[in-house]
Amino acid sequence: MTPMRTLYVDMNGFFASVEQQMDPRLRGKPVAITAVETESGACVAASYEAKAFGVTTGTRIYEARQLCPGIIFRPSRHRLYVRFNQRIAAVIDEIAELKYVRSIDEFQVALGGTTSELDAAFDLARRIKVAIRERVGSELRCSIGIGPNPLLAKIAGKLEKPDGLQWLGPENMPKAIADLQLNDLPGISRGIRNRLWDARIYNTTDLYRLDPRHARMIWNSVEGERFVRALQGMDIKIQPTERNxxxxxxxxxxxxxxxxxxxxxxxxxxxxxxxxxxxxxxxxxxxxxxxxxxxxxxxxxxxxxxxxxxxxxxxxxxxxxxxxxxxxxxxxxxxxxxxxxxxxxxxxxxxxxxxxxxxxxxxxxxxxxxxxxxxxxxxGERVVRYGIHQDHPGFFERE
Structure with missing residues (x-):
């Protein structure tokens, strides 16, 4: 069995679930988070109750009302979500080796020793789920992916939502991702997808079987080779981005x-x-x-x-x-x-x-x-300023 090296925690409907945690009246109801409080504005997040009606990130507010007449809108409170992100990170770090906080709702955990075995990795993932619910909030659910590298662990975390737990490795690839579209994979932009189509790579199975050296030519970068080798199960680390x-x-x-x-x-x-x-x-x-x-x-x-x-x-x-x-x-x-x-x-x-x-x-x-x-x-605050400015934290920050 291929050793598992990465566990990836992806919080489900994070902004909306934080709001449901803070306000019990919202629990079990369709909730959307907005950035702009006008009918032409868009939803930046939605609860799974709202997603069941087709409301997703980017749905216009007036469209969300049509899709889900009972939907409840709440303005984004970014600083609140950051505080929950920090609490989740602290809980994970107590019971596992938290390697990176990848975004406000994604966390990468390193596996090694006994936890590199699949059964032990699954046990650790279940402990993380319970710890988040019990110590951060009962409304906070996460999907966790396990893999031999960060790419496969991240993809595995997206296979089952909400509250999923899946794994990917050479033993179940590419069958386990056969139903995904190319642009469902992290790192496959529309431009890269079109290049793959031009090269007659039409699905994830074709991509998995691609010669990594050919991928370098398609991407016109070594990142193409790295991506395909990671998809095939090699322990390829995520490269640090160069600051530009x-x-x-x-x-x-x-x-x-x-x-x-x-x-x-x-x-x-x-x-x-x-x-x-x-x-x-x-x-x-x-x-x-x-x-x-x-x-x-x-x-x-x-x-x-x-x-x-x-x-x-x-x-x-x-x-x-x-x-x-x-x-x-x-x-x-x-x-x-x-x-x-x-x-x-x-x-x-x-x-x-x-x-x-x-x-x-x-x-x-x-x-x-x-x-x-x-x-x-x-x-802890801007006591010295360069003239007059206007703070505007979050989207619309409200405490």
């Missing part, structure tokens, strides 16, 4: 959509992105701003800059791009995205022979920004 930028985006609550108010939310996004970038020791060489208007228009611009991690300078770029956007666009703002791209490590930045910039060292404004970061982290 820092971004923040926000769907605005209705009260923040007038341009003069939306602008302040954008300033807050720039501050947050710059702080994260400094924390990790990077500098940006490109700054981009994109805006989605309520009337379905979209505007975006980016510009190359000298490598920097100075919040004040980045905010001055933002102000300039915002003025340009306002000259060209009218109406309220639905969403804002700021991106600090083409990043390099600060220690890799060249100095300036004719300016006060030493190689690999922060300049005075950047050093000051780092001091401000330390003050804000110490006191």
């Amino acid at each position: 930028g820092y971004g923040n985006s926000k769907v605005l609550a209705p009260q923040h959509r007038p341009p003069h108010k939306a602008k302040l939310v954008g300033r807050w996004l720039v501050e947050k992105a710059a702080e994260r970038m400094r924390r990790d020791g990077f500098c940006a060489r490109q700054f981009s701003l994109s805006v989605q208007l309520v009337e379905r228009g979209r505007w975006g611009r980016g510009q190359k800059i000298t490598a920097t991690q100075d919040t004040r300078f980045l905010l001055s770029l933002y102000e300039g791009l915002w003025r340009e956007m306002r000259r060209r666009c009218n109406g309220d703002v639905m969403s804002i995205n700021v991106h600090l791209g083409d990043v390099i490590l600060l220690i890799q930045r060249n100095g300036d022979l004719f300016g006060p910039l030493s190689p690999g060292m922060p300049n005075r404004p950047e050093a000051l920004a780092t001091v401000i970061d330390h003050i804000n982290r110490r006191f």
Whole structure:
């Protein structure tokens, strides 16, 4: 029997189940979580009671009402879901080797020794399920997948929902995934699927039997070979992603959509992105701003800059791009995205022979920004700000 190396926990209907946990009146009822409180807005999550009526992520609110007349809508409370994520992670880590928190509702556990045997892995999975229900919330269910690598464990976790427990390995592949479509597999985008079709790979069985070297040619990357080898059961680790930028985006609550108010939310996004970038020791060489208007228009611009991690300078770029956007666009703002791209490590930045910039060292404004970061982290809030901005956490954060 192939040793099992990974156990993957996938929380079911996470946002909706947290709301049902917090409010017993919602239990057993169809619930949808919204990001935008208008009829044209979309559901960002749905309970399994709502999914039974065809309501899924992306369903418009007015469509959800038609599909499920008794549906109950709740605004997203992202910070609440983060707190539940942390509680679940703590519980898992007490009884297993929690290796990664993959997302707000997915957790990767390492298996080894006796737990690499399938029966022991199943026992561990059942213990995790019970611990989450008893110690975090009775309404929180999860599907767990077990496999010889993270890819197969993740796919196994999606085979049976809700509250499922499945495994995948060379012993039951590819038959166990024969009913899945190519784009049901994590990592198969529409573009990769179309490339596979062009190569006459039409289903998961064809993909499983593909020569990994051929997959490298189809993907035009070594990642294609890695993907197929993992699908075939080899212990292929998930590669750490290479950092190429820092971004923040926000769907605005209705009260923040007038341009003069939306602008302040954008300033807050720039501050947050710059702080994260400094924390990790990077500098940006490109700054981009994109805006989605309520009337379905979209505007975006980016510009190359000298490598920097100075919040004040980045905010001055933002102000300039915002003025340009306002000259060209009218109406309220639905969403804002700021991106600090083409990043390099600060220690890799060249100095300036004719300016006060030493190689690999922060300049005075950047050093000051780092001091401000330390003050804000110490006191747990933004006690020092770069002018006026508007906090807008979560989608619509409500306590």
